[in-house]
Amino acid sequence: MIRRYANYIRKNIIRLPNFINYFILNINQNPTMIYGIDYQRYKKYLNKSDTTFNSELHLLNVVNSAIQTVPYYRRLYRGMTFKDINQFSKCFGFIDKDIVMINMKDFISDKVKIADYDFGTTGGTSGKPLQLIAPKTRYIIEFATIHSIWERIGYKFNVRAVIRNHRLPKRVIYKINPLMREVIFDGFRLNDNYFQDVYKTIRRLNIAFIHCYPSVAYEFSVYLLKNRLDVSFIKAFLCSSENIFDYQLDLVQNRLGIRFFNFYGHSEKLVLAGFCAKSDLYHIEPTYGYFELVDTEGNGIKQVGDIGEIVGTSFHNPGMPLIRYRTGDFAEYVGDICPVCHRRVPVIKNIMGRWRGDRIFNRDGSFVTTTALNLHDELYSVIYGLQYVQKEKGILQILIIKSPLYNSMHEEILYKHYKDKLNKDTKIEIKYVDELIKQPNGKFLLLISKISSTN
Numbered sequence: 001m002i003r004r005y006a007n008y009i010r011k012n013i014i015r016l017p018n019f020i021n022y023f024i025l026n027i028n029q030n031p032t033m034i035y036g037i038d039y040q041r042y043k044k045y046l047n048k049s050d051t052t053f054n055s056e057l058h059l060l061n062v063v064n065s066a067i068q069t070v071p072y073y074r075r076l077y078r079g080m081t082f083k084d085i086n087q088f089s090k091c092f093g094f095i096d097k098d099i100v101m102i103n104m105k106d107f108i109s110d111k112v113k114i115a116d117y118d119f120g121t122t123g124g125t126s127g128k129p130l131q132l133i134a135p136k137t138r139y140i141i142e143f144a145t146i147h148s149i150w151e152r153i154g155y156k157f158n159v160r161a162v163i164r165n166h167r168l169p170k171r172v173i174y175k176i177n178p179l180m181r182e183v184i185f186d187g188f189r190l191n192d193n194y195f196q197d198v199y200k201t202i203r204r205l206n207i208a209f210i211h212c213y214p215s216v217a218y219e220f221s222v223y224l225l226k227n228r229l230d231v232s233f234i235k236a237f238l239c240s241s242e243n244i245f246d247y248q249l250d251l252v253q254n255r256l257g258i259r260f261f262n263f264y265g266h267s268e269k270l271v272l273a274g275f276c277a278k279s280d281l282y283h284i285e286p287t288y289g290y291f292e293l294v295d296t297e298g299n300g301i302k303q304v305g306d307i308g309e310i311v312g313t314s315f316h317n318p319g320m321p322l323i324r325y326r327t328g329d330f331a332e333y334v335g336d337i338c339p340v341c342h343r344r345v346p347v348i349k350n351i352m353g354r355w356r357g358d359r360i361f362n363r364d365g366s367f368v369t370t371t372a373l374n375l376h377d378e379l380y381s382v383i384y385g386l387q388y389v390q391k392e393k394g395i396l397q398i399l400i401i402k403s404p405l406y407n408s409m410h411e412e413i414l415y416k417h418y419k420d421k422l423n424k425d426t427k428i429e430i431k432y433v434d435e436l437i438k439q440p441n442g443k444f445l446l447l448i449s450k451i452s453s454t455n
């Protein structure tokens with residue numbers, strides 16, 4: 001009963017008038033009050049585990065207990081006990097979204113107390129969603145781990161401006177969630193008029209952290225730069241959930257001078273990684289899940305600079321332990337110690353999500369990846385945004401937001417660039433726009449493709 005009541009408050013408090021919520025938000029300074037004593041314990045555990053955590057031992061425990069209790073694994077590995085990591089790497093097979101979808105019920109442990117679990121689906125703009133269960137208390141691990149990542153750049157349960165997937169009534173500039181300490185803006189109204197309102201609000205309320213998608217951080221930064229606004233009070237953009245591009249990092253960090261602090265996660269909740277405090281390299285969080293980077297044959301990537309697929313194993317879901325799950329996201333291997341801050345964790349960079357989906361097709365079915373179409377830096381510096389739209393094979397539409405420096409010469413260079421990369425009979429149309437297209441969940445995709453990747 002109390003729990004239901006608490007949930008009701010959590011969900012509906014945002015409806016109270018802003019002045020009341022602003023008052024509550026200022027009282028609410030202690031995260032333990034909101035997330036409970038388990039949050040505080042887990043934060044302590046994270047601090048303690050920073051140098052001592054043995055993720056291989058943890059992995060073997062998860063694997064051996066899954067063989068005992070989870071029908072899918074019992075069927076494949078009955079009677080086996082995994083004793084070391086080499087045996088695991090050699091003998092334990094991979095799974096992916098399709099396998100879990102087909103065998104969903106077999107991935108649920110016999111020992112699960114279903115009342116302690118929530119059902120959910122992985123959201124997504126690609127294909128069918130995947131059904132998962134996760135412990136009801138899972139949010140404690142999520143928040144504690146994310147907060148500890150953000151602490152690297154000075155976050156201490158500060159008020160955050162959030163510009164993600166909320167839609168607000170037309171005349172409302174922002175709403176406040178005082179429990180989460182969020183000042184929430186409309187993620188679907190991204191134009192200069194609204195950015196002006198956002199800026200005035202965060203300045204008035206002295207908000208130092210802006211939590212948003214990378215594409216929004218970039219677009220808002222373009223606005224800030226164009227209007228030469230004072231940004232000295234903004235400490236960082238806290239970003240996630242989209243691929244990030246060098247031109248975004250360059251504009252936000254080098255030209256505007258705000259930290260673009262990114263973290264990587266996925267809806268299956270197997271691997272979590274956040275930027276290093278001192279560089280744009282990702283540290284994998286060892287306590288969250290077991291991380292592997294593998295080549296197409298499933299061998300571990302050992303060579304610095306090689307690219308592999310991110311494979312994850314859940315440490316915090318005994319009811320549905322996904323082991324060696326291929327995420328479909330790719331990254332470049334940097335090392336097992338951070339070369340910048342020397343923390344002893346797996347380090348990667350250039351994460352590319354949904355890599356296999358980012359294909360642009362010629363009429364004959366051949367394709368190039370969007371990465372292969374990357375422009376030179378000088379072109380990125382004269383545009384404010386770019387997006388590809390492909391509705392049928394052999395026709396590519398390129399949406400561009402021009403900067404004042406953009407001229408017809410740049411257009412010529414662009415046409416030539418794309419003609420060189422694609423087949424001669426592929427039709428290229430450059431279309432100038434004021435805004436790029438957002439997905440219904442507010443996310444930006446570099447390529448919006450109506451072509452199924454399997455045909």
Ligand SMILES: [Zn+2]
Nearest residue numbers: 276338340341
């Ligand atoms: Zn580092």
